[in-house]
Amino acid sequence: MQPGKGHLMIQFDAVHKRFPNGTTAVHDLSLEMPEGGVTVLVGSSGCGKTTTLRMINRMVDPTSGTIRVGGRDVLDQDAADLRRSIGYVIQQSGLFPHRTVLDNIATVPLLLGHGRRKARARAAELLETVGLTAESGKRYPHQLSGGQQQRVGVARALAADPPVLLMDEPFGAVDPVVRTQLQDELLRLQKELSKTIVFVTHDIDEAVRLGDQIAIFRTGGHLVQCATPSELLARPADDFVADFLGAERGLKLLSLTPLKDIPQAPAPEGGTWELALDAARRPLHWRTKNTGEPELPVRPLRDTDSLLAALNESIASPTGLVARVDADGALTGVTSRDEIHQHAGQAHAEARVAS
Amino acid sequence: MTIDWSWIGDHTDDLTTLTVSHLQAALSAVFFGLLISLPLAVVAHRIRPLRGVLLGLSNVLFTIPSIAVFVLLLPVSGLTRTTTVVGLTIYTLVVLLRNTVEGLDSVPAKTKEAAKAMGTRPLRALLTVELPLALPVIMAGVRIATVMSISLVSVATYIGDGGLGQLFTDGFQRNFPTPVIAGVVLTLLLALVADALLVAVQYVLTPWTRRRA
Numbered sequence: 001m002q003p004g005k006g007h008l009m010i011q012f013d014a015v016h017k018r019f020p021n022g023t024t025a026v027h028d029l030s031l032e033m034p035e036g037g038v039t040v041l042v043g044s045s046g047c048g049k050t051t052t053l054r055m056i057n058r059m060v061d062p063t064s065g066t067i068r069v070g071g072r073d074v075l076d077q078d079a080a081d082l083r084r085s086i087g088y089v090i091q092q093s094g095l096f097p098h099r100t101v102l103d104n105i106a107t108v109p110l111l112l113g114h115g116r117r118k119a120r121a122r123a124a125e126l127l128e129t130v131g132l133t134a135e136s137g138k139r140y141p142h143q144l145s146g147g148q149q150q151r152v153g154v155a156r157a158l159a160a161d162p163p164v165l166l167m168d169e170p171f172g173a174v175d176p177v178v179r180t181q182l183q184d185e186l187l188r189l190q191k192e193l194s195k196t197i198v199f200v201t202h203d204i205d206e207a208v209r210l211g212d213q214i215a216i217f218r219t220g221g222h223l224v225q226c227a228t229p230s231e232l233l234a235r236p237a238d239d240f241v242a243d244f245l246g247a248e249r250g251l252k253l254l255s256l257t258p259l260k261d262i263p264q265a266p267a268p269e270g271g272t273w274e275l276a277l278d279a280a281r282r283p284l285h286w287r288t289k290n291t292g293e294p295e296l297p298v299r300p301l302r303d304t305d306s307l308l309a310a311l312n313e314s315i316a317s318p319t320g321l322v323a324r325v326d327a328d329g330a331l332t333g334v335t336s337r338d339e340i341h342q343h344a345g346q347a348h349a350e351a352r353v354a355s
Numbered sequence: 356m357t358i359d360w361s362w363i364g365d366h367t368d369d370l371t372t373l374t375v376s377h378l379q380a381a382l383s384a385v386f387f388g389l390l391i392s393l394p395l396a397v398v399a400h401r402i403r404p405l406r407g408v409l410l411g412l413s414n415v416l417f418t419i420p421s422i423a424v425f426v427l428l429l430p431v432s433g434l435t436r437t438t439t440v441v442g443l444t445i446y447t448l449v450v451l452l453r454n455t456v457e458g459l460d461s462v463p464a465k466t467k468e469a470a471k472a473m474g475t476r477p478l479r480a481l482l483t484v485e486l487p488l489a490l491p492v493i494m495a496g497v498r499i500a501t502v503m504s505i506s507l508v509s510v511a512t513y514i515g516d517g518g519l520g521q522l523f524t525d526g527f528q529r530n531f532p533t534p535v536i537a538g539v540v541l542t543l544l545l546a547l548v549a550d551a552l553l554v555a556v557q558y559v560l561t562p563w564t565r566r567r568a
Contacts, residue, residue: 059472084474094469098487098563107473140563156473 009035009164009196010056015065017051017221025051026221029065033213035163036194040207042244043217049200051221053166056198057086069164084108087157087165087195092173094153095141101152102127102137108160119159126155131185147178154186158193167199171206183209204245208233208252216241230256234351250348251308257347259310260303262340264324264333273319281330283323300325307347310340359533366534370522374541377518378549380511381504383440388447388500396455397481410453417449421510429514439511446507447500454496458489491564494557498550505546509538519545 010033017026026048033039041049054060055067058079067074074082095104105123110116127137130151141149150170157165171179183206190197201207207214208229215226218240225237233253236242245252267275275298276284286296299313300323313322320337363370399406424442432438462485470480486493509520522538525531558565 057472059468080474080476082474083472088469088472090465090469090472092465094465094472096466096469096484097463098484098561107475111474111479142563 007035008032009070010039010198011066011068012052012055013066013068015052015055015067016063017048017055017060018063024221025060026055026062029221029223031215031223031226033196033198035196037212038190038197038199038210040199040201040211040214041217042201042204042207042214044202044219044244047217047219048221049215049217050168052217053168053198053200056164056166057083057088059083084111084160085162085164087160087162089150089153089157089165089167089170091169092146092149095149095156097141099140100137101132101139101141101144104141104152105137105155105159107156112160122159123155126158129158129189130155145178146174147182150174150182151185154189163196165195165197167197169200169202172201172203179206186210205252208256216244230351234348251311253351254308254311254344254347255306257307257343258303259301259305259307259324259335262307262310262335262343264335267323267331267334268319268321271319275323275331275334277331280328283325283331286318288318298323300329300331302327307340307344310335311344314340357532358536359531362531362533363537370537370541373519373521373538374545376516377505377508377520377542378545380436380439380443380508380516380518381501381545381549384443384447384504385451385497385500387440387444388451389497391444392448392451392455396452396459399452399456400459406456410456413449413452416445419445421446421507422513425511425514434515436516438514439508439516442511443504443507447504450496450500450503451493454499455489455493458492458496459485461492462488487561490561491557494553494560498553501549501553502546505542505549509542 012029012031015026015029016024018024029048029052031039031052041052043049051060055062056069056074058074058077061075069082069086095101096107099107102120102123105126106116106119109119109122114122124134124137127134132148132151132155136144136148141152144152153170157167171182174182187210199207199210211229213226213228214232216224216232218224225232225241227235230253232241233245233249233256236245236249242249272290273286273288273296276287276295278284283298283300285298288295296318298317301310301313302325310322314320314335314337317323317337321334322336322340323334324332326332395409399409421442424445425438428438428441432441466484466488467480470484475484508516508518509523511517512520512524519538519542522534526533526535526538
């Protein structure tokens with residue numbers, strides 16, 4: 001198998017899993033996960049998403065069907081060897097409480113028989129990769145915050161540079177602000193590393209943010225739909241998926257569309273409201289000629305920001321105009337509320353047609 | 356009851372020999388107790404149906420009066436140190452086995468799962484993850500077993516051993532309290548020092564338990 005995007009890294013072929021107590025966790029699952037892509041498995045609890053994930057590294061073996069990783073049937077491989085070749089991040093990090101952060105990260109390289117020195121050097125490198133200080137390497141897991149522990153969990157999974165990363169609700173136990181940070185970091189890391197990631201969550205917003213494709217499961221282990229986020233939001237396969245996506249799925253779709261293709265006009269000058277700029281032409285606030293009225297805050301948007309952010313800002317802006325800036329934050333123009341509305345409608349229409 | 360200090364001065368060599376012998380008997384018992392309990396505890400921990408059987412058995416052994424144990428052992432090993440150590444070992448099992456099983460039970464499921472998911476094989480997981488994390492509870496058992504053994508050694512006086520216990524029979528027979536008092540004080544000191552050393556050992560072995568966030 002050639003490396004590179006588009007090839008299949010993980011294949012499920014007619015996989016069933018029944019537990020000894022008689023419950024069916026996964027029912028006739030066929031699913032393909034492309035190399036270098038993020039596949040998010042979502043669904044309410046008991047839908048089989050975690051069992052699906054755990055079958056990839058043989059923490060659970062299927063009752064029937066085949067699972068291939070990199071073209072090889074997982075059941076043909078020694079379970080411990082297979083697990084060492086696949087990164088695994090668990091909820092609440094599952095770090096070893098009796099090992100320092102550095103030794104936690106070095107776990108798999110040590111199991112693979114790399115020397116302690118080499119393993120620790122690699123671990124120190126990874127501390128930096130996941131945004132932790134070198135000093136934190138000497139501490140024990142319980143001395144770190146929940147968010148920091150999750151970063152260590154990610155670093156530990158990356159230590160042996162595995163092509164596949166399994167993440168089981170890794171950010172489920174941290175507060176929303178930290179969760180957003182960790183999601184951003186994961187997206188940044190993924191841009192650099194291009195791992196094949198399988199990510200389990202019950203949070204549909206997290207799925208939409210992180211997934212290249214999203215697989216929605218229903219209780220009883222049925223895969224209902226697997227599609228890109230925009231396809232899923234624009235054309236849910238049935239009412240179950242539509243309900244799961246929630247009432248704001250139209251808005252979620254807008255969150256996936258970047259602003260860059262939306263035209264802009266010159267900023268208004270001399271009208272009732274004007275943008276105040278600093279010396280580098282960075283917008284500071286909206287100011288008015290009418291005496292007595294206060295200045296209003298402005299949140300300038302870049303081309304990479306979403307149509308959803310633009311819609312939100314256009315509602316808040318006194319003129320209905322959204323200030324647009326370049327990568328350095330200097331004003332490039334404004335876009336009107338009408339323009340944004342029109343493109344929002346278009347984005348929906350296009351997503352429906354494309355899918 | 357007065358202490359005859361000159362008797363103590365004249366018998367320092369004897370007292371030292373008896374103390375060393377006493378400690379040896381107790382420590383051997385704890386050592387062999389651990390040697391037997393560790394594998395049995397792993398079995399009891401992993402195979403649920405055996406847990407009740409093994410813990411029950413160690414309880415039953417514990418209820419046999421100590422003199423009876425020595426008497427029962429006499430036909431096998433005679434009036435020897437072996438009889439003393441075997442007898443004492445039987446009594447350490449109840450604490451060591453129970454605490455080791457409980458220690459292994461106390462290891463968080465998430466941690467064991469992580470070890471497995473990282474590709475750690477079962478034996479290595481036991482040695483490098485489960486036992487270290489069970490150590491605080493196991494050490495609590497070792498401390499009790501050690502102190503208990505140190506106090507029990509004296510019973511072996513009945514079979515001609517007994518370390519410092521010999522001072523008690525000597526004192527009683529001659530109606531002379533000094534050896535008895537010396538024996539009690541030395542036994543107490545042994546127990547205190549051994550316990551303090553074990554606390555220190557645990558402190559060194561479990562660095563992760565003492566650094567607070």
